[in-house]
Amino acid sequence: xxxxxxxxxxxxxxxxxxxxxxxxxxxxxxxxxxxxxxxxxxxxxxxxxxxxxxxxxxxxxxxxxxxxxxxxxxxxxxxxxxxxxxxxxxxxxxxxxxxxxxxxxxxxxxxxxxxxxxxxxxxxxxxxxxxxxxxxxxxxxxxxxxxxxxxxxxxxxxxxxxxxxxxxxxxxxxxxxxxxxxxxxxxxxxxxxxxxxxxxxxxxxxxxxxxxxxxxxxxxxxxxxxxxxxxxxxxxxxxxxxxxxxxxxxxxxxxxxxxxxxxxxxxxxxxxxxxxxxxxxxxxxxxxxxxxxxxxxxxxxxxxxxxxxxxxxxxxxxxxxxxxxxxxxxxxxxxxxxxxxxxxxxxxxxxxxxxxxxxxxxxxxxxxxxxxxxxxxxxxxxxxxxxxxxxxxxxxxxxxxxxxxxxxxxxxxxxxxxxxxxxxxxxxxxxxxxxxxxxxxxxxxxxxxxxxxxxxxxxxxxxxxxxxxxxxxxxxxxxxxxxxxxxxxxxxxxxxxxxxxxxxxxxxxxxxxxxxxxxxxxxxxxxxxxxxxxxxxxxxxxxxxxxxxxxxxxxxxxxxxxxxxxxxxxxxxxxxxxxxxxxxxxxxxxxxxxxxxxxxxxxxxxxxxxxxxxxxxxxxxxxxxxxxxxxxxxxxxxxxxxxxxxxxxxxxxxxxxxxxxxxxxxxxxxxxxxxxxxxxxxxxxxxxxxxxxxxxxxxxxxxxxxxxxxxxxxxxxxxxxxxxxxxxxxxxxxxx
Numbered sequence: 001x002x003x004x005x006x007x008x009x010x011x012x013x014x015x016x017x018x019x020x021x022x023x024x025x026x027x028x029x030x031x032x033x034x035x036x037x038x039x040x041x042x043x044x045x046x047x048x049x050x051x052x053x054x055x056x057x058x059x060x061x062x063x064x065x066x067x068x069x070x071x072x073x074x075x076x077x078x079x080x081x082x083x084x085x086x087x088x089x090x091x092x093x094x095x096x097x098x099x100x101x102x103x104x105x106x107x108x109x110x111x112x113x114x115x116x117x118x119x120x121x122x123x124x125x126x127x128x129x130x131x132x133x134x135x136x137x138x139x140x141x142x143x144x145x146x147x148x149x150x151x152x153x154x155x156x157x158x159x160x161x162x163x164x165x166x167x168x169x170x171x172x173x174x175x176x177x178x179x180x181x182x183x184x185x186x187x188x189x190x191x192x193x194x195x196x197x198x199x200x201x202x203x204x205x206x207x208x209x210x211x212x213x214x215x216x217x218x219x220x221x222x223x224x225x226x227x228x229x230x231x232x233x234x235x236x237x238x239x240x241x242x243x244x245x246x247x248x249x250x251x252x253x254x255x256x257x258x259x260x261x262x263x264x265x266x267x268x269x270x271x272x273x274x275x276x277x278x279x280x281x282x283x284x285x286x287x288x289x290x291x292x293x294x295x296x297x298x299x300x301x302x303x304x305x306x307x308x309x310x311x312x313x314x315x316x317x318x319x320x321x322x323x324x325x326x327x328x329x330x331x332x333x334x335x336x337x338x339x340x341x342x343x344x345x346x347x348x349x350x351x352x353x354x355x356x357x358x359x360x361x362x363x364x365x366x367x368x369x370x371x372x373x374x375x376x377x378x379x380x381x382x383x384x385x386x387x388x389x390x391x392x393x394x395x396x397x398x399x400x401x402x403x404x405x406x407x408x409x410x411x412x413x414x415x416x417x418x419x420x421x422x423x424x425x426x427x428x429x430x431x432x433x434x435x436x437x438x439x440x441x442x443x444x445x446x447x448x449x450x451x452x453x454x455x456x457x458x459x460x461x462x463x464x465x466x467x468x469x470x471x472x473x474x475x476x477x478x479x480x481x482x483x484x485x486x487x488x489x490x491x492x493x494x495x496x497x498x499x500x501x502x503x504x505x506x507x508x509x510x511x512x513x514x515x516x517x518x519x520x521x522x523x524x525x526x527x528x529x530x531x532x533x534x535x536x537x538x539x540x541x542x543x544x545x546x547x548x549x550x551x552x553x554x555x556x557x558x559x560x561x562x563x564x565x566x567x568x569x570x571x572x573x574x575x576x577x578x579x580x581x582x583x584x585x586x587x588x589x590x591x592x593x594x595x596x597x598x599x600x601x602x603x604x605x606x607x608x609x610x611x612x613x614x615x616x617x618x619x620x621x622x623x624x625x626x627x628x629x630x631x632x633x634x635x636x637x638x639x640x641x642x643x644x645x646x647x648x649x650x651x652x653x654x655x656x657x658x659x660x661x662x663x664x665x666x667x668x669x670x671x672x673x674x675x676x677x678x679x680x681x682x683x684x685x686x687x688x689x690x691x692x693x694x695x696x697x698x699x700x701x702x703x704x705x706x707x708x709x710x711x712x713x714x715x716x717x718x719x720x721x722x723x724x725x726x727x728x729x730x731x732x733x734x735x736x
Contacts, residue, residue, distance in 0.1 A: 025270060025283060025284060025285045025286050025287075025304075025312045025313070025314045025318055026286065026312060026313055026314070026315075026336065027286060027287065027310075027311070027312055028063045028064075028066070028311040028312065028313050029066070029311075030049070030057060030066050030305075030309040030310070030311045031057070031066055031068065031309070032051070032055055032057070032068070032309040033308050033309045034051050034052045034053045034055050034308075034309060035051050035052045035076075035292075035306070035307050035308065035309075036049050036050070036051035036052075036055070036057075036292065036293070036305035036306060036307075036309060036310065036311065037050060037051050037052070037076070037077070037078040037079070037092075037292045037293060037305070038050050038051075038077075038078060038079045038080045038292070038293045038305070039080070039293045039294070039295045039303050039304070039305045039311075040080050040081055040082055040088070040295055041295050041297050041303065042082050042084065042085050042711075043085070043297065043711060044062055044297050044298075044301055045059070045060055045061060045062045045691065045692075046058075046059065046060050046085055046103075047059050047063070047295070047303065048069075048080050048082065048088065048090075048104060049066070049080070049305050049311065050071075050077035050078070050079070050080045050090050050092070051076065051077060051305070051309075052076040052077075053074050053076070054071040054072070054073045054074040054075055054076070054077060054092075055068065055071070055077065056068070056069040056070075056071045056077065056080070056090060056104060056107070057069070058103070058104050060689075060690075060691055060692045061692040061693070061694075061695055062301075062313075063303065063311065063313050064692075064695060065692065065695045066311070069104045069105070069107070070106075070107070071090065071098060071107055072098070072107060072109065073096065075092055075093045075094055075096050076092045076093045076117075077090050077091065077092035077093075077096070077098075078091065078092045078093070078117065078118060078119050078120075078133075079091050079092070079118060079119060079120050079121040079131070080121065081121040081122065081123050081129070083123050083125060083126045084126065085103060085711055086100075086101055086102055086103050087099075087100065087101050087126055087144075088100050088103075088104065089110075089121055089123070089129065089131075089145060090107065090121075091112070091118035091121055091131050091133075092117065092118060093117040093118075094115055094117070095112040095113070095114040095115045095116060095117075095118060096109070096112070096118070097109070097110040097111075097112045097118065097131065097145060097148065098110065099144070099145050110145045110146070110148070111147070111148065112131065112139055112148045113139060113148050113149075113150060114133075114137050114139060114148075114150065116133055116134030116135050116137045117133045117134040117158075118131045118132070118133040118134075118137075119132065119133040119134070119158065119159060119160050119161075120132050120133065120159065120160060120161050120162045120172075121162075122162050122163050122164055122170075124164055124167060126144060127141075127142055127143060127144050128140075128141065128142050128167075129141050129145065130162055130164070130170065130186065131148070131162075132153075132159040132162045132172055133158065133159055134158050134159075135156050135157070135158065136153040136154070136155040136156045136157055136158070136159060136174070137150070137153070137159070138150070138151040138152075138153045138159065138162070138172065138186065138189065139151065140185075140186050151186045151187070151189065152188070152189065153172070153180060153189045154180070154189055154190070154191060155174065155176070155178050155180065155191070157174050157175040157176035157178055158174055158175045159172050159173070159174040159178075159180075160173055160174055160175070160200075160201065160202050160203075160204075160251075161173045161174075161201075161202065161203055161204035161214075162204070163204055163205065163206055163212075165206045165208065165209040165212075166209060167185060168182070168183055168184055168185045169181075169182065169183050169209055169235075170182045170185075170186060171192075171204055171206060171212065171214075171236075172189070172204070173201035173202065173203070173204040173214050173216070174200075174201060175200045175201070176196065176197050176199070176200070177193065177194055177195030177196045177197070177198070177199030177200070177201065177216075177218070178191060178193070178194055178201070179191070179192045179193035179194075179201060179214065179236075180192065181236055192236045193230075193236075193239065195218065198218045198219045199216055199217065199218040200216055200217055200218075201214050201215070201216035202214075202215055202216055202249070202250065202251040202252070202265075203215045203250065203251060203252040203253035203254075203263065203294075204253065205253045205254055205255050205261070207255045207257065207258040208258065209235060210232070210233060210234055210235045211231075211232065211233055211258060211276075212231070212232055212236075213229055213230065213231045213232075213242075213253055213255075213261070213277055214229070214230055214253070215227070215228070215229050215230075215244070215250045215251075215252075215253050215263055215265075216228065216230070217249055217250075225247075225249060227244045227246045227247065227248065227249060227250055227265075228241060228242065228243065228244050229241075229242035229243075229244055229253075229263070229277060229280070230242065231276075231277050242277055242278070242280070243280075243437050244263075244271065244280060246265070246269055246271060246280075246282070248265050248266045248267050248269040249265045249266045249269075250263045250264065250265035250266075250269060250271070251264065251265045251266070251290075251291070251292055251293075252264050252265070252291070252292060252293045252294040252304070253294070254294040254295060254296055254302070255296075256296040256297075256298055256299045256302075257299065258276060259274060259275065259276050260272075260273070260274055260296075260299050260317065261273045261276075261277055262283075262294055262296065262302065262317075262318060263280070263294070264285070264291035264292075264293075264294050264304045264306075265290070265291055266290045266291075267288050267289075267290065268285040268286070268287040268288045268289060268290075268291060268306075269282075269285070269291070270282070270283040270284075270285040270291065270304065270318060271283065272317060272318050274317075275434075275435075278435050279434065279435050279436045279437075281436075283318040285304070285312055285318075286312065287306070287310050287312060289306050289307040289308050289310040290306045290307040291304045291305070291306035291307075291310065291312075292305060292306045292307075293305050293306075299317060300314070300315060300317050301313075301314070301315060302314050302317070302318065334347070334389050334390070334391050334392075334633050334635075335389060335390045335391075335392070336388065336389055336390075342387065342388040342389070342635050343387055343388070343635065343698075343699070344364075344635065345362050345363060345364055345387065345634070345635055346362070346363040346367050346632060346633075346634045347360060347361065347362050347363075347391075347632065347633055347634070347635070348360070348361040348362075348363070348367075348370055348631070348632050349361075349391070349393065349631040349632075357376045357377060357378055357379065358377055358379070358393055359372055359374065359375045359376065359377070360372070360373055360374040360377070360384070360386070360391060361373065362387070364644070367632075373386060374386060377393070379393060381393070387635065387699070388635075389635065432610075432611075432612040432614070433609065433610070433611055433612075434609065434610040434612070435609070438605070438606045438609050439599060440598055440599050440600075440603035440604055440605055440609075441552055441596045441597065441598060441599065441605070441611060473585065473586075473588060473589065473590040473591070474565075474586060474587060474588055474589045474590075475565050475589050475590065475591060480591055480592075481521045481522065481565075481591070482521070482522045482612065482613065482614055483519060483520065483521055483522070483534065483563055483591065483592060483612070483613040484519070484520045484521075484522055484531060484610055484611070484612050484613075485517050485518070485519050485520075485610065485611040485612070485613070486517060486518045486519075486520070486608065486609070486610050487516060487517055487605040487606070487607060487608065487609040487610075487611070488516055488517060488518055488607065488608075489516050489607050490514060490516050491514075492516075492518075493514050493515045493516045493517050493518060494514070494515065494517070494518050494519065494533070494536070494568060494570065495512045495513065495514055495515075495570045496512065496513060496514070496515045496535075496536045496537050496538055496550065496561075497509060497512060497535070497536070497537030497538075497562075497572070497576050497577070498510045498511055498512065498513045498537065498538060498540060498548065498550075499537055499538070499539050499540070499581050500539075500540050500541075500542060500546075501539055501540065501541045501542070502542075505582050505583060506580055506582065506583065507539060507580060507581035507582050508580060508581075509572075509576065509577045509578075509580075509581070510540075510548075511548075511572075512570065512572050513538075513548055513549060513550070515536065515538065515549075515550045515561075516550075516551070516552075517536075517552075518533060519533065519534045519535075519536045519563055519568070520532060520533050520534065521533075521534050521565070521591075522612075532567060532568075533567070533568035534563060534564055534565065534566065534567070534568055534591070535564040535566050535567070535568050535569065535576070536561060536562060536563050536564060537561075537562040537564065537576065537581070538550035538559075538560060538561050538562065539560040539562070539581075552596040552605075553596075553598055553604075559595060559596055559597075560593060560594070560595050561593070561594045561595075561596070562581070562590055562592075562593055563590070563591045563592045563593075563594065563613075564576070564588065564589050564590060564591060565589035565590070565591045566589055575587040575588065576588070592613055594613070644669070644701070644702040644703060644704060647701065647702070648673070648700040648701070649671035649672070649673050649700065649701070649702060650673070651671065651673055651726075652670075652671055652672065652673050652678075652721070652723070652725075652726040652728075653670065653671040653728070654668075654670045654671075654680075654719070654720075654721040654728045654729075654730055655668075655669045655670065655730075656730055657669075657707075657719065657730060657732050660732055660733060661733040661734065661735040662709070662732070662733070662734060662735070663709070663734065663735050663736050664708055664709040664710040664734070664736070665706055665707065665708050665709070666706070666707055666709070666732060667704050667705070667706055667707075668680070668693070668704060668705050668706075668707055668719055668730075669702065669703070669704040670702075670703055670704075670721050671701075671702050671703075672698045672699070672700050672701055672702075672703065673700060674700055675698065675699055675700060676723055676724070676725075677695075677723060678694060678698065678721065678722070678723040678726075679692070679694060679695045679720075679721070679722055679723065680692070680693040680694035680695075680705070680719065680720070680721045681693065681695075681719070681720055682707060682717055682718070682719050682732075683717065683718045683719075683720065684712075684715065684717055684718075685715055685716045685717070685718075690712065690717075691707065693705050693707060693719075694721075707719075707732075709734045712734060713734075713736075714734050714735055714736045715733075715734060716731060716732070716733055716734075717731075717732045717733075717734060718730070718731055718732070719732055
């Protein structure tokens, strides 16, 4: 039964792995099943969550363990905000406001002066803060919450989010289509936007005093919600509509800087943007529970909380898992199964000859040397577990026995080993269109017998043996690069080689003609500051349709673009003019062949749109001397603990930290004898716990962890490693 479950799990996430670099949201155990409404982190390790039933949770281990704190009541708490590691506020129903000055060990009640539910908090500093919520209530404190003073919002609908960009300028969003703004620290709030009763606005976030976004919805005449973003670049003088591509209500938005942002909402919806909100990409949250709040510590590390005690975390901005790879071989699928057991290592899947089995090797020194951890696994195997991962290999089959350098029919062309033929490529690993809302082109329909392995989802092929009269491109598949096509319109495009199809094996050069695009090669690893412009050519068929131009607008064999790997030169040159395109194909450096098709009859490109073709390879037999068949990927430890080696120690031990004294970082090394639950904590001189560095099982070995004392005062600290059979403490001195 376990094998069957693993197989289903792998297949269900296979599209995610290809389409979104294996989304990096991982579930965490909150220890509660009550709804959670707000999350806030002060650093990568320390954060708080609050929710229904008066629940307040705290972590000092980056979410690996959450401990419940006493709020002194059971009313729902809907907002939490900290100004330092020690000082924070929490607020909720019936106007309840709580404050802590000792990291949440104790919470004291403050008098808010209102009885409506408080839905949001924002503090400018340790003394001045705002709270807002039911029936348009806004209150302010300038003395750390000792007293709260009501402000006049001018609205009676609920306020869901509040934020200030400086001491005077603030924003608030709420139900009934209201956006409020103040420029005098809340003495007066004015309605910046009023879209009426059919609209509700939820999350709000400003990255600069002029640039901000909010998310919301309105109900159409059929009472169906329509979800969207609005963004301003001029402090709210005007707002720009942005499509959300979500049918689910989004309730929280957060930006880590002016470029990178996220939104989350109902039914586990999470979207990310890496271009200031112009494009929003759906991410796999791995939950169907409603999400109410987001918080990102930096551009990579983030958290979201929601219904039924849901807490999810990402290490890689939500776009991929802790599995990292620079290659695109789809035959190898590493999936995170047990995130708590991931360790930092490089892994190599080495295929055997003949192409029937493989070995898995692991390196702790970034590939200098490898140890074999699993051997002679058959390709039919459904998956193997190791180091917190499930590794599944289902290779694409090829003919065997060809001389080195000769390619079987589909070498170099990606074919998904699980999905049906017309799902050979998915968008992320085949192509992208920017901005996505302008997308008007896809690949052509699948053309069996003509250009093998093309599909409706892509139609980008690599010329190989048996596809083009037993000839192939001069380029090897491993030499393919990412290519960007920029739509310029006629008058600004580059010139291209024009070929006329005289027969299925005779494409003859005609002349050079302008195309409404420019083609660039992008190699993200070669350090080139600017993309390299590439040559291209297009194919025409004789007859009434011949117009000596190339327009990527129809689904006919005429609309074919060849992308060459050579530097762009508008002056015709050999071999592109003297050799026939097909008969002498081995002399051409053809990188891709693309047959575009319009999304709809009325669609058209916009100037400066970009169509990006991603490089790809396949798992395959050896294709040329010097290219061994292996696939590598790398994993990142969840808790930041680095394995030094995998030799099983004779006993547990905790070594003296180094350097010592230190400022502000120090390395703590320890040995794990066996895989039992073990804890590593830091205490101050009064015996108070201030950091949890380890609180789980690790595989046997030697590890080290970096402890950052930036947020702690100079003094003596103690580090203790312990489990049911071992306990040892070292003294550490922080000197600033």
